[in-house]
Amino acid sequence: MNLVYALTAGLLFAIGLYGLLARSELIHRLLAANVMSSAVFLYLILIATAPAGDPDPVPQAMVLTGIVIAVSLTAFALALLRYFQALNARRALEDEADGDD
């Protein structure tokens, strides 16, 4: 059973990598980074799972922490994204004003 999930984790990471490289929109890149982190979490839990039984509590707690950190990073990145856009808009306006002179 774990074999299937291990293969999935590897492929999931590659899909995230594809999104990160192939897409230029910032929101899509953020999604891609989130997919990659999910793949890492998945593998971290997999290697801590004994063949029979539940995953070890320490990696579980680490992944729980990781999920919360991921959401705070996403929130901060989205604020950065809005900031970047506002900055670009302001620069575009200034360029236009320069062009008119």
Added chain:
Amino acid sequence: MSAVIGAAYDLLLCAGLLWVALQAMRIREAFGAVVVFMVFGLLMAVVWARLGSPDLALAEAIIGAGVTGALLLNACQAVQTDPGARRASARVEPSPGLPHGLIVAVCIAAGASLAALMALALEVPGPTADAARAGADAHPLGNPVTVVLLDFRAYDTLMEMVVLLAAFLGARVLIDQSELAPLHPPVPADPPMVAPLLAMATPVLVLTSLYLFWAGSHAPGGAFQAGALLGGLGVLYRLTGRLEPYDHTPIWLRTVLVVGLIVFSGVVLAAALWSPWPMRYPETGLYPLVLAIEFALLLSIAATLTALFSGTAGFRPHTGARS
């Protein structure tokens, strides 16, 4: 027979997970990609449950799919409504530089080799902390994940709260500097179903959140899941105008944002009174201390997530007089 069904279920789940992830990467439109990504979060929650980790399943369903989704949808709206948004997006250079075929080839190679390596490395003994597991079994708290989070590796959890607070402060500074308008303009009149929906959702969400907090010490659940759920309620109130944006952080909100850190750090330091080390619980009275810390964490997490979603310096309850 049940083994066959289980294997089929795993295969379907993994295939679905990969398909949804690929679609989230491929859909051009940001809104569609975000919605598909939320479905991905839900499937991840099912995967965690399947792997025998209900704590992670709860956290992923509430945080990964719910809160992250709300934040991302918010950003989709912001991308369209912020001043000069269209102009700005036209200026961002469209091409990442690499030819698409090369990227696909690199990713296929990386995926194949990673999947093969990960499947092979499963045989290698992973980071199983047997001492931690044995210690957790003997611990007065019944949920091993909570034991690790609040006792064995409490420092990680403390720092996690710091990261959450830092994310809010960072976002606040950025939004302040760019002088962006608040995202959710006040709604002149509620659509007819909003008030009944909130009247139903509020008690259910508060009760579920308190249950998750209470159960966290002996069963799946805990401060993070409960706090995120309460934060979801805050998001709902923020969206429907019950909480309105405010240009500075009111004092009560500041208090709630840091109360988790203060209580946690207080207990960590107070440990010097009864033991030679900080971060050690007293022999008796562990349970009330853990509950106090978890409740403070719950409040802080809920407030931080709502504030992050709000995208403003602060928020305050809506009073009918102003609108």
